[in-house]
Amino acid sequence: MKECTAFIRITRYRKSVYTLFMTDYSDQTDESLALLSATDHDAFGALVGRYEQKLYRYVRRITDVNHEECEDILQETFLKSYRYLHNFDPSLSFSSWMYRIAHNETISHFRKRSVRPKIIREEDGNTYLQNVAADLDITADIDRETLQRQIQDVLDSLGPKYKDVLILRYLEEKSYQEISDILKIPVKTVGTRINRAKKQLRHIIAGHDMNIRS
Incomplete structure (x- = not known):
């Protein structure tokens, strides 16, 4: 678990270093990268790069958490997605799967705080x-x-x-x-x-x- 968490942190916060040495996955679909990620950490790093900003924006839109809390939610989102990649059904949209994990993590977070955001930031x-x-x-x-x-x-x-x-x-x-x-x-x-x-x-x-x- 600690190794997995550390890997996600490195993938997210050292993307500039990762990018220098990472294989070019630009021609791969999200679904293909999800399958590759089981044995190729760089493939998951590419997925993180594709979704980090999208999910950050989405989380901020559905909750009033600050930047630090949002980062914590994203950390848990990517950790869970990596941990449960074996459950991903490649016949489905990987994007929807990632958004669902982010949504559930966000809901769980603000339920603890009893806060519900406004719809329009x-x-x-x-x-x-x-x-x-x-x-x-x-x-x-x-x-x-x-x-x-x-x-x-x-x-x-x-x-x-x-x-x-x-x-x-x-x-x-x-x-x-x-x-x-x-x-x-x-x-x-x-x-x-x-x-x-x-x-x-x-x-x-x-x-x-x-x-x-x-």
Whole structure:
């Protein structure tokens, strides 16, 4: 266990050294690298390089933890993924598998702290609103500050299970199937939760005299 933990730390925090001597895996899929990682540590190092920033961003979006806590969550995420690589089904998406581990580690972390974050972090606000607007097919000038605040209020009232699917859909830009795999819920449930949230958002936007094409 100690050796495994040390390996993950070296892989993450000494990527510049790793990169100098690592085999070029750019032509390998994530799924192929996952299989290679059983006997090739550098292959797992390549996976860490591909996912570290993505998962860091995702963890920060679904919890209010600070940088140090986020790093701890990522450490556990990569440790668990490495430890359980033998359980990975190559017929599935490796990305969804990694996101699911990160999601579970994050949920476990903030359950201990009894904290639930807001859905829209300041740095994500514009991206989020743009994606929502595109999905709802909105054509109008938006008072973004007011709209974002009202959207925040609605999403807070929807509860964690709706926030999770909305973050994955509008900020991580995952498909319904990917969200289903990450959260381990049926695709139909993903659609139901997103549609319920969108219905509330449409109601808000209608109050701003915007055009929404059904």
